[in-house]
Amino acid sequence: MNADDASVPSAVPREVLEDFERHLRVERGLSPHTLRAYLGDIRDLSRYAAEVGASGLDGIDVALLRAWLARQHAHGRSRATLARRTAAARTFTAYLFRRGLLADDPGLLLGTPKQPRDLPTVLTQDQAARLLDDLRGEGPIGLRDRAVLEMLYATGVRVSELCGLDIDDLDTERQTVRVLGKGDKERTVPVGDPAARAVQEWLRHGRPALATEHSGPALFLGARGGRLHPTSARRIVHSRIAEAGDMPDVSPHGFRHTAATHLLEGGADLRSVQEMLGHASLQTTQIYTRVSVERLKQVHRQAHPRGTA
Structure with missing residues (x-):
């Protein structure tokens, strides 16, 4: 918690905010970005509650939550921001209810703003094959770059997960890799x-040329030998x-989208793709089915005799 917050009117006691922070970090295992x-x-919600005269935690009810979110909307917050703030409020009220600090959970009565989701840009299977087949793997940097792109496409891992891999995370006999994802x-x-x-x-031929005493067990190294x-x-x-x-x-995340889309196009089921990508919710994985359907529609329009009007 920031030192400046102590001088700002707040409806939520400081010790409650500090315990909530521990709850998010330890029990929920949120990433540092989501935690911040x-x-x-919640600090913004607490300040708003104090401004409108809420009497401590008991004043945090569904009417106050909706008024707070309405003000965010009036200030031009995006749908994505409103959705995140709604999720934060629901997480906070659920925490208060479980701790016995609220008699009921008003966050359950909040709706979630729907976010329009753009379809991710992906490579076609032919484009991915051409990119990887034509990629030169000459010298340590060339060998590394080829391995990086092949791994991104083969596994669909996040770029942070790829860079966090150690040598012993790769099981060459079983041809699997152990990945540490969100929430550890x-x-x-x-x-x-x-x-x-x-x-x-x-x-065999690239990493030894770049490795230094500071490389540690990192699977992939930069030009100076660090992770x-x-x-x-x-x-x-x-x-x-x-x-x-x-x-x-496409970005590394585009490779993640590409891998998922090609898996589904090849007949993989959603649950398997969800497990491979490390998605907490199946709903997140379902966006890739839309990519496949849109591609099928495009092929139909181009190839079918009556695909267009």
């Missing part, structure tokens, strides 16, 4: 033959796609 966002939202949740993801071969080439940073991994992806030409400039 939720705490900021561990999952095992299959790795196909091309990606496994690319990583083995990197480990590869997500920013550098993003730069690798964009530059290699630019070299290939004639395909969308």
